[in-house]
Amino acid sequence: MTNVLVRFFARLGAPLTGAIIKLGFACRFFLAILRHSPTSLLRFQLTMREIWFAGVLSVLIIAVSGLFVGMVLALQGYETLVRFGSSSALGILVSLSLVRELGPVVGALLFASRAGSAITAEIGLMKATEQLAAMEMMAVNPIARVVAPKFWGGVLSMPLLAAMFSAMGIFGGYLIGVQMLGLDPGSFWSQMQASVDFRGDVLNGVIKSVFFGVAISLIAVFEGYDAPPTAEGVSRATTRTVVTSALVILALDFVLTAFMFTGM
Amino acid sequence: MKRGMIDFWVGLFAVAGAAALLFLAIKVSSQSTLPATSTYAVTANFENIGGLKVRAPVKSAGVVVGRVTGIELDPNLYVARVTLALDARYHFSRDSSAQILTSGLLGEQYIGLEPGADDKNLEAGGRITITSSAVVLEQLISRFLFSKAETAGEQTPTEHAQ
Numbered sequence: 281m282t283n284v285l286v287r288f289f290a291r292l293g294a295p296l297t298g299a300i301i302k303l304g305f306a307c308r309f310f311l312a313i314l315r316h317s318p319t320s321l322l323r324f325q326l327t328m329r330e331i332w333f334a335g336v337l338s339v340l341i342i343a344v345s346g347l348f349v350g351m352v353l354a355l356q357g358y359e360t361l362v363r364f365g366s367s368s369a370l371g372i373l374v375s376l377s378l379v380r381e382l383g384p385v386v387g388a389l390l391f392a393s394r395a396g397s398a399i400t401a402e403i404g405l406m407k408a409t410e411q412l413a414a415m416e417m418m419a420v421n422p423i424a425r426v427v428a429p430k431f432w433g434g435v436l437s438m439p440l441l442a443a444m445f446s447a448m449g450i451f452g453g454y455l456i457g458v459q460m461l462g463l464d465p466g467s468f469w470s471q472m473q474a475s476v477d478f479r480g481d482v483l484n485g486v487i488k489s490v491f492f493g494v495a496i497s498l499i500a501v502f503e504g505y506d507a508p509p510t511a512e513g514v515s516r517a518t519t520r521t522v523v524t525s526a527l528v529i530l531a532l533d534f535v536l537t538a539f540m541f542t543g544m
Numbered sequence: 545m546k547r548g549m550i551d552f553w554v555g556l557f558a559v560a561g562a563a564a565l566l567f568l569a570i571k572v573s574s575q576s577t578l579p580a581t582s583t584y585a586v587t588a589n590f591e592n593i594g595g596l597k598v599r600a601p602v603k604s605a606g607v608v609v610g611r612v613t614g615i616e617l618d619p620n621l622y623v624a625r626v627t628l629a630l631d632a633r634y635h636f637s638r639d640s641s642a643q644i645l646t647s648g649l650l651g652e653q654y655i656g657l658e659p660g661a662d663d664k665n666l667e668a669g670g671r672i673t674i675t676s677s678a679v680v681l682e683q684l685i686s687r688f689l690f691s692k693a694e695t696a697g698e699q700t701p702t703e704h705a706q
Contacts, residue, residue: 331554477573
């Protein structure tokens with residue numbers, strides 16, 4: 281009787297303990313990456329390839345999305361602002377929302393689905409085809425050789441991509457606001473410049489994107505490393521990377537925003 | 545992909561990212577918070593600060609000469625004590641007056657400094673004594689209604705007399 285009860289409660293708690301075990305493994309994995317980072321960063325060529333893979337190949341989607349997001353912001357914002365006769369504040373609206381929120385967050389979401397999923401799939405497939413095991417056989421540490429460069433490639437790429445997203449978005453807002461809707465370019469830029477603070481807005485946005493870069497890269501390499509070595513396991517891990525990254529980005533964004541932009 | 549090509553594209557990527565950051569730094573934003581070394585702090589007491597916020601600009605003749613760095617309630621006098629960080633390049637006489645103004649109808653509130661005639665200047669830690677509070681819309685309306693009621697009250701007896 282007690283045996284049945286114990287098994288019942290054990291099964292009830294299994295998902296929770298499973299999640300905690302996974303989180304603990306992820307923390308240990310993160311520490312292992314940090315420990316092996318110096319050796320892999322010394323061979324910077326490896327990280328260089330990963331920056332190319334994660335960063336350079338994401339530039340196009342980031343730039344095009346940023347342009348369209350900025351254009352939509354300008355169109356929508358104009359509709360509202362012109363009602364209050366303050367359409368010259370359009371530059372402020374577009375730049376503040378991009379620099380503070382949309383640049384880091386939407387950039388990170390795109391980065392997670394463009395590069396994070398690819399990193400997971402690559403590591404997962406290397407594990408499924410026993411390439412990681414083969415490396416260990418040859419006394420090459422797979423974390424130093426494969427995982428850490430991918431991690432740092434993502435971390436270094438993310439802030440640059442977020443800045444590009446914001447810059448392209450503001451350019452898109454300029455195209456719509458000034459070229460299409462006929463606002464005065466002087467007041468567009470000068471109002472923007474007067475109300476966007478470099479330290480308070482731009483640098484906080486960059487800090488946000490660094491946090492997002494660490495989170496996405498860690499989730500991506502961890503899910504790949506942790507994936508069951510089957511075709512189904514790799515596909516599930518890829519999906520989990522995108523879903524978990526999106527949730528973590530948005531939750532982290534709330535926490536960081538609460539820290540940065542309140543109490544001013 | 546050959547090794548040289550990867551290096552080339554990563555370098556281009558880094559340059560583009562740096563250019564985007566530079567664009568955000570130079571064209572989009574400005575350094576509104578002056579470094580602490582080139583400012584001096586003075587305080588001013590206001591009966592009511594309305595919607596004044598920390599980091600609001602301090603303007604004299606429309607030129608930004610400083611920022612509001614702190615707002616707190618004086619527990620003894622029950623007035624708002626506002627700390628201003630003024631640009632060290634500008635000096636104001638000791639009897640300058642400060643008032644809380646609004647830029648435009650719906651704009652942000654800022655502090656306007658009117659220079660006085662005293663020979664001596666405000667120094668760090670000094671206090672602006674002549675201040676006028678923010679205009680609160682509700683008070684303005686109620687004052688208007690009261691004065692309207694008073695004039696109406698004066699008129700009514702004459703109507704009775706007719």
